[in-house]
Amino acid sequence: MQLTVEVCEAISICSLQKAIKGIITKEKLEFSEDETAHDFMTRELSKFAINGQTFKYISQDNYLGGHRWFFLCPHCNRQAIKLFLPPIKAMNRERKYLCKTCHKLKNQSALVGTNQLYKAVMRPLKRLKDIEDRIARGHMKSERVQALLDEHELIEGRLKESPEYRLYAFKRKHSID
DSSP states (O other): OOOBGGGSEEEEHHHHHHHHHHHHHHTTOOOOSSSOHHHHHHHHHHHOEETTEEOEEEEEEOTTSSEEEEEEOTTTOOEESEEEEOOTTOTTOOSSOBOHHHHTOBOHHHHHTTOHHIIIIIHHHHHHHHHHHHHHHOOOOHHHHHHHHHHHHHHHHHHHHOHHHHHHHHHHHTTOO
16 A cells, blocks of 8 residues: 555654744844854754754755755755655654655555545545534634535535445445455
């Protein structure tokens, strides 16, 4: 079975950058000519470690000013915005944060995008979950909530009549792959 990015833990360089920029803003740091924001970012990134694993970084000048940061994958040294850690149950996988290529990961949608099961079952289930999440968040007018509930009911009705969904539900209930 193909391992997907959705089941792996991930760290993002963007999240790290935001956290460090938050430190700069919170502490109202001002930089001298000797130390720039880039130097501060480099120093703070070098302190980051997770599960005993440290990382290397590279930055590129942004044409609007500033820098675009990337991880360097510990295995292949390619630039990556995210590094992934496979779940413990993943056999024959190194328990290190590496890029998608090194872990041979795919996105779930890339595996099942044109598949009939995806169109008939997974996409509607995903929409149902999206509707439930939006209603749970609240802060909507009652007309919008009612429209979402009507859509939810319609999708549920179609799913229950769908032979693909009935087979899918049976397999899930009885743990059949």
